[in-house]
Amino acid sequence: MTSPGVHLREITDHNRDAVCALRVRRDQKRFVASVASSLDDAAEEPEANPWYRAVYSGDEPVGFVMLSWNVPPGRPGVIGRYFLWRLLIDKRHQRRGIGREVLMQIIDLVRADGGTELFTSYEPGDGEPWPFYQQFGFQPTGEIDDDEIVLRLTLSRR
Numbered sequence: 001m002t003s004p005g006v007h008l009r010e011i012t013d014h015n016r017d018a019v020c021a022l023r024v025r026r027d028q029k030r031f032v033a034s035v036a037s038s039l040d041d042a043a044e045e046p047e048a049n050p051w052y053r054a055v056y057s058g059d060e061p062v063g064f065v066m067l068s069w070n071v072p073p074g075r076p077g078v079i080g081r082y083f084l085w086r087l088l089i090d091k092r093h094q095r096r097g098i099g100r101e102v103l104m105q106i107i108d109l110v111r112a113d114g115g116t117e118l119f120t121s122y123e124p125g126d127g128e129p130w131p132f133y134q135q136f137g138f139q140p141t142g143e144i145d146d147d148e149i150v151l152r153l154t155l156s157r158r
Contacts, residue, residue: 006101008053008065011039018061019054022090027127035064038086042066048078048085055089055102062093065102070113079143079150082110084120103136111155118155121148 011019020036033041042050048068055063068083084106089099110118120138122129130149138151 005056005058006062006098006105007056008102008105009056009061011052011054015054015061019064022061022064022088024088025091025094028091030125031123031127031129032086032088035088038064038066038088041085045077047071047075048083050085052086055098057093057096057098061090062098063087063089063102065106067106067110070115079121079145080117080119080152082113082115082118084118087120099132100135107136107153107155116155118153119150120153121145121150123148 009015020034020039022035024032038052042048042052049071050066051069052064052066054061055065064086065084065088066086068078068080068085071078071081071083073081084103087099087102089102107118119141120133122133124130133151133153136153138153141150141152143150
């Protein structure tokens with residue numbers, strides 16, 4: 001099942017409350033922080049070059065995505081130039097292919113910006129997102145960051 005018209009929009013004063021109201025299922029809360037907490041993290045860690053967007057399906061906010069974007073090498077505490085920091089799809093809109101579509105768009109944006117790899121991480125446990133990332137070709141790097149398994153996706157040129 002797919003959701004037509006999935007696209008990314010900037011978060012503004014106009015849509016901030018609606019985006020911050022998005023929630024994952026109770027059993028997913030240990031794997032992904034809320035939008036409000038993510039925006040706080042972005043403000044507290046400018047060295048990570050946070051880049052974030054609301055995910056829309058048509059005119060309705062349905063999710064949130066945040067990356068460290070094109071980070072210069074050698075910044076302490078930052079993994080890779082491009083790191084998928086958060087991907088959240090609201091519980092009412094899951095299992096429609098929205099997360100998959102968002103990740104494909106992010107991969108295309110990173111590739112268009114000259115990125116050759118995309119990193120992310122996840123906390124292992126029952127219901128973990130590893131199977132989702134594995135479908136895209138992410139592989140464990142062997143690193144653990146803050147109790148999370150670090151993954152890398154090598155981006156081929158199109």
